[in-house]
Ligand SMILES: Nc1nc2c([nH]c(=O)n2[C@H]2C[C@H](O)[C@@H](COP(=O)(O)OP(=O)(O)OP(=O)(O)O)O2)c(=O)[nH]1
């Protein structure tokens with residue numbers, strides 16, 4: 001394979017959750033296509049330094065706080081690129097279109113500009129996912145408290161996971177969850193045999209690591225998630241075209257008594273070389289762990305007991 005061109009790109013996220021796209025200027029490959037601002041890393045340059053330089057050169061703004069996100073290798077006709085996407089949380093300065101480009105603030109899932117650079121599909125989907133993913137544990141704390149919480153504050157997405165439930169019990173609970181979450185625009189994912197979900201009001205299926213490893217094709221749902229523990233299942237999830245991953249456990253949790261937690265360094269290590277999919281950190285975590293999760297490349301935090309306290 002020819003040399004891989006190292007690229008950084010940044011997703012600016014504003015207070016309303018909108019993100020910034022720019023059009024590629026005339027004279028470059030894919031001129032007129034839309035992209036996240038960024039560009040090639042210079043020899044010897046650190047990725048974050050390259051991100052700051054590119055934003056200054058292209059938009060005249062200073063990136064003050066950014067965290068690493070997805071990493072994606074894509075083969076174009078003109079070159080093979082390794083794209084390191086960052087989420088940019090804070091910046092200073094007024095926008096100046098220094099390359100004659102156009103910019104547009106966009107709402108996740110409701111793009112009004114196009115076409116987008118072909119490598120960017122997974123990142124657009126990741127932008128539709130929240131930072132916090134609550135996971136149900138009605139088998140431990142009862143359904144009532146969970147359904148009450150969902151009604152009071154419907155989350156942007158919820159993962160139903162009820163080991164030990166019969167097919168009928170799970171179906172009934174999923175309908176109750178969906179009735180509280182979906183009218184507010186939230187997504188319902190369910191950890192179950194995909195065949196159990198036919199006809200139920202769900203947005204996605206979540207595959208346990210065992211189901212992921214046994215799957216020979218992507219289940220036919222708008223969203224497919226998977227739990228992974230290491231490189232083998234991560235590779236399988238990428239090959240299957242999964243949309244998001246859960247990786248843990250980061251801290252000690254009653255779900256896995258006796259098994260040593262990964263810690264944040266272990267979590268990051270499992271994603272060595274980056275991951276083209278958004279990854280939620282899981283296991284003994286709370287919303288207060290979000291800054292650590294972002295700093296270690298996570299999409300956010302998946303909460304089980306911590307979501308319902
Ligand atoms: N900036 C950016 N580049 C992307 C994205 N998606 C994607 O596939 N790419 C590819 C397109 C290009 O092959 C490469 C970025 O190179 P570039 O031409 O923008 O590089 P640059 O800003 O340093 O420009 P130049 O100085 O080389 O003209 O990465 C994206 O979202 N943002």
Ligand SMILES: [Mg+2]
Pocket residue numbers: 037038039040058
């Ligand atoms: Mg550029």
